[in-house]
Amino acid sequence: xxxxxxxxxxxxxxxxxxxxxxxxxxxxxxxxxxxxxxxxxxxxxxxxxxxxxxxxxxxxxxxxxxxxxxxxxxxxxxxxxxxxxxxxxxxxxx
Numbered sequence: 240x241x242x243x244x245x246x247x248x249x250x251x252x253x254x255x256x257x258x259x260x261x262x263x264x265x266x267x268x269x270x271x272x273x274x275x276x277x278x279x280x281x282x283x284x285x286x287x288x289x290x291x292x293x294x295x296x297x298x299x300x301x302x303x304x305x306x307x308x309x310x311x312x313x314x315x316x317x318x319x320x321x322x323x324x325x326x327x328x329x330x331x332x333x
Contacts, residue, residue: 244272245320253315260303260311268299284317 242250248267255262268277277299285301288294293307294314303311316322 246272248273249318249320252318256301256303256315256318257311260308262301263299264301265299278318281317285314288314 248270252262252264252267264278267273274280282296285294285296288307288310289296293304293310295302295304301314303314307314
């Protein structure tokens with residue numbers, strides 16, 4: 240599958256979250272293809288997870304909590320542009 244400029248930073252963010260349960264968004268905000276809003280819409284979609292104690296956001300740092308480990312796919316899904324637009328095309332977390 241060919242990746243476009245927007246796919247690359249999103250792939251790297253998702254990889255960091257899955258592997259490290261943490262990502263610093265700052266380096267990705269200047270990468271070609273990253274949204275100009277600093278991932279504001281993604282941060283907004285993470286807000287309910289923050290309220291539930293699954294994720295902590297401190298500036299540009301996003302950390303999945305111990306309670307949130309079981310929901311890491313849902314956290315990552317926030318950064319997957321294709322899940323937002325193509326219903327049924329990809330698997331999704333329950």
